[in-house]
Amino acid sequence: MKVSFFITCLGDMFYVNAGKAAVELLERLGCEVDFPRAQTCCGQPAYNSGYRKETIEVAKHLIETFEHAEYVVGISGSCVYMIHEYTQLFEEGSDWQKRAIALKDKTYELTQFIVDVIGVDDVGASYQGVATYHTSCHMTRLLGVKEAPFRLLQNVKGLELVDLPNRHDCCGFGGTFSIKMSDISEQMVDEKVAHIEGTKAHLLLGADGSCLMNIGGRLSRNGSPVEVKHIAEILNSRGDV
Amino acid sequence: MPMHIGEKDFKKRVTKGIEDDFMRGAVRSAQGRLQDKRATAADELGDWEDWRTLGSEIRSHTIEHLDYYLNQLSEKVAELGGHVFFAETGEEANEYIQKIAKEKEAKKIAKSKSMVTEEISMNEALEEIGCEVIETDLGEYILQIDDHDPPSHIVAPALHKNKEQIRDVFNEKLGYLKTEKPEELALFAREKLREEFLSADLGITGCNFAVAESGSFALVTNEGNARMVSALPKTQITVMGMERIVPGWEELDVVVSLLTRAAVGQKLTSYITALTGPKQLEEADGPEEFHLVIVDNGRSKILGTEFQEALHCIRCAACINVCPVYRHVGGHAYGSIYPGPIGAVLSPLLSDYDEYKELPYASSLCGACTEVCPVKIPLHEQLIMHRRKMVEDEKRTTLSERVAMRGFEQLMNSASLYRTATKMAPFMSTPFARKQMITKGPGPLKHWTHARDFPKPENERFRDWFKNREKRGEQDAKR
Numbered sequence: 001m002k003v004s005f006f007i008t009c010l011g012d013m014f015y016v017n018a019g020k021a022a023v024e025l026l027e028r029l030g031c032e033v034d035f036p037r038a039q040t041c042c043g044q045p046a047y048n049s050g051y052r053k054e055t056i057e058v059a060k061h062l063i064e065t066f067e068h069a070e071y072v073v074g075i076s077g078s079c080v081y082m083i084h085e086y087t088q089l090f091e092e093g094s095d096w097q098k099r100a101i102a103l104k105d106k107t108y109e110l111t112q113f114i115v116d117v118i119g120v121d122d123v124g125a126s127y128q129g130v131a132t133y134h135t136s137c138h139m140t141r142l143l144g145v146k147e148a149p150f151r152l153l154q155n156v157k158g159l160e161l162v163d164l165p166n167r168h169d170c171c172g173f174g175g176t177f178s179i180k181m182s183d184i185s186e187q188m189v190d191e192k193v194a195h196i197e198g199t200k201a202h203l204l205l206g207a208d209g210s211c212l213m214n215i216g217g218r219l220s221r222n223g224s225p226v227e228v229k230h231i232a233e234i235l236n237s238r239g240d241v
Numbered sequence: 242m243p244m245h246i247g248e249k250d251f252k253k254r255v256t257k258g259i260e261d262d263f264m265r266g267a268v269r270s271a272q273g274r275l276q277d278k279r280a281t282a283a284d285e286l287g288d289w290e291d292w293r294t295l296g297s298e299i300r301s302h303t304i305e306h307l308d309y310y311l312n313q314l315s316e317k318v319a320e321l322g323g324h325v326f327f328a329e330t331g332e333e334a335n336e337y338i339q340k341i342a343k344e345k346e347a348k349k350i351a352k353s354k355s356m357v358t359e360e361i362s363m364n365e366a367l368e369e370i371g372c373e374v375i376e377t378d379l380g381e382y383i384l385q386i387d388d389h390d391p392p393s394h395i396v397a398p399a400l401h402k403n404k405e406q407i408r409d410v411f412n413e414k415l416g417y418l419k420t421e422k423p424e425e426l427a428l429f430a431r432e433k434l435r436e437e438f439l440s441a442d443l444g445i446t447g448c449n450f451a452v453a454e455s456g457s458f459a460l461v462t463n464e465g466n467a468r469m470v471s472a473l474p475k476t477q478i479t480v481m482g483m484e485r486i487v488p489g490w491e492e493l494d495v496v497v498s499l500l501t502r503a504a505v506g507q508k509l510t511s512y513i514t515a516l517t518g519p520k521q522l523e524e525a526d527g528p529e530e531f532h533l534v535i536v537d538n539g540r541s542k543i544l545g546t547e548f549q550e551a552l553h554c555i556r557c558a559a560c561i562n563v564c565p566v567y568r569h570v571g572g573h574a575y576g577s578i579y580p581g582p583i584g585a586v587l588s589p590l591l592s593d594y595d596e597y598k599e600l601p602y603a604s605s606l607c608g609a610c611t612e613v614c615p616v617k618i619p620l621h622e623q624l625i626m627h628r629r630k631m632v633e634d635e636k637r638t639t640l641s642e643r644v645a646m647r648g649f650e651q652l653m654n655s656a657s658l659y660r661t662a663t664k665m666a667p668f669m670s671t672p673f674a675r676k677q678m679i680t681k682g683p684g685p686l687k688h689w690t691h692a693r694d695f696p697k698p699e700n701e702r703f704r705d706w707f708k709n710r711e712k713r714g715e716q717d718a719k720r
């Protein structure tokens with residue numbers, strides 16, 4: 001299987017380890033991975049702020065960059081969902097809409113791809129530790145990927161996965177929301193962090209870099225010992241257990 | 242605008258909400274309870290998703306043919322001997338209701354719970370002409386005696402108060418001397434209210450759903466007071482928002498099932514009352530005179546727009562009960578009698594962007610509301626639509642934001658520009674960074690770093706790693 005990897009703009013700059021792990025993991029599972037270098041951002045900041053015209057231009061660039069791929073796999077549920085949303089941006093029946101639909105049909109979030117397309121639940125990973133998992137809103141509610149991350153994590157040898165109370169609550173990121181409505185966002189992330197710290201986990205996992213950046217930023221500010229990692233890093237881990 | 246409540250400034254309202262620990266405690270526990278109950282009730286019904294689809298189809302069909310069904314309803318009500326009045330604005334509705342109150346020389350008016358009468362400030366209008374209006378819904382009653390504290394929730398208007406606060410209000414205003422046990426509080430209120438019912442000259446009810454085919458009105462209440470309001474006084478007025486209608490009894494069954502489950506997690510609320518016109522010859526009780534007031538107040542201008550789905554709302558408050566923003570700021574922070582996600586969509590439509598420009602941004606777009614709405618209103622998408630309107634049609638966003646978005650588009654559209662910018666980022670951010678974290682950000686980032694650290698960009702970007710690795714031929718070795 002040929003996979004064109006979508007790192008996302010934040011991933012490219014801030015989550016290099018997550019990207020590396022995802023690529024190695026996909027290769028280990030037998031995929032041939034390439035990285036279209038023209039890729040930038042999915043356009044979500046503009047879209048969610050109501051800048052449709054600007055979003056369309058960014059979307060066209062991404063479509064052109066990825067449309068020749070066999071599969072596109074991204075490491076952020078939210079950005080992958082944005083690509084799926086492209087179909088709503090263009091005029092009904094237009095050429096661009098057709099291209100957007102074709103891209104949507106082959107674009108997956110990492111864990112979704114592994115479970116649904118490759119058809120694997122156990123990636124042969126091992127990691128010694130206690131972790132909890134943050135379910136990102138866009139990935140679960142909008143993209144509809146609910147089970148895949150858990151199925152994969154359950155099969156990681158040595159990993160104890162503990163339940164995160166109120167795990168369906170948003171962490172308060174929301175893109176520009178965290179800046180525009182920073183005082184409300186702050187309350188939300190605080191509540192999330194309190195729930196995480198209330199578990200015995202020393203590791204927080206998630207499948208969306210932006211949520212992890214938000215929660216991780218608050219944990220770091222609080223001086224919390226809880227570590228934050230992208231799910232790809234654990235799935236690619238083969239430590240002694 | 243009558244629907245506006247509280248402080249004018251949005252930021253101040255938010256801060257007040259965040260700092261109100263009592264309110265936040267009350268809201269948090271109510272939300273938790275209601276969320277669990279809703280989920281259980283939905284499970285019990287079984288195929289919840291099929292019910293939602295059905296509900297959404299019924300609402301969308303009804304709103305598409307709203308003029309037809311309103312017509313049918315009016316004819317039915319007239320046939321039964323009732324009077325129908327279409328009010329284009331809140332003022333028109335209030336004038337009509339005032340006129341009836343004067344004609345009947347009404348001193349005391351008993352009223353059941355209704356959001357639309359809040360929306361048009363009917364109570365104030367009636368008080369102006371010297372009437373005494375008694376709220377008979379327990380929540381509304383609490384707020385009324387607490388010097389007209391505004392509602393903070395559309396189903397449980399006093400949700401922001403805990404039981405100790407309610408006990409104190411009763412004690413201070415009515416000399417209540419018992420405990421804060423909910424049953425004791427309710428019993429006390431019920432006794433007080435019973436006296437009022439018996440002496441009211443006029444009854445006013447809201448309307449959950451009007452049934453077009455029979456000219457009936459369904460009222461869903463917790464305490465059965467809608468029945469008292471409509472059975473005892475000689476004259477009854479029912480006030481309805483013009484979209485609160487279903488074609489027939491079969492459809493009513495579906496939407497009421499969805500409403501009670503989504504709202505309070507009950508199969509049926511304690512009382513569902515169906516009223517049909519004035520007392521008929523063969524009937525023993527009911528009002529002698531019946532008036533229906535259908536309120537437009539900005540609804541028809543939503544018809545045919547991208548916001549039409551907002552009119553599908555059945556006011557169950559499920560979206561409010563799951564909303565994390567609502568949980569932290571409370572209902573009053575929205576500045577509207579319609580708070581939470583539906584309030585953020587509806588308030589700018591019924592009023593305007595001048596009044597409610599911040600509300601569409603008061604959401605992280607987490608989609609919890611959309612997921613839970615029993616009639617499938619895409620609430621978070623409607624919020625994005627508002628943002629779009631403000632950008633495109635109204636040019637309301639700041640110049641700096643518009644410039645930034647234009648810059649964003651150019652940056653993300655140019656692979657080479659993007660590459661240069663991301664390459665520079667680690668060096669540009671170094672002065673702000675402590676270890677690998679930025680603790681005091683420049684520009685808009687300062688809002689972020691007020692509460693959180695921001696990671697410093699990695700020196701080797703992912704794309705560099707990938708390229709170098711290709712060069713080194715590691716890829717093949719791995720496979």
Ligand code: SF4
Pocket residue numbers: 503553554555556557558559560561583613614615616617618620
């Ligand atoms: S928008 Fe949906 S969930 Fe919210 S009150 Fe209306 S019907 Fe209920």
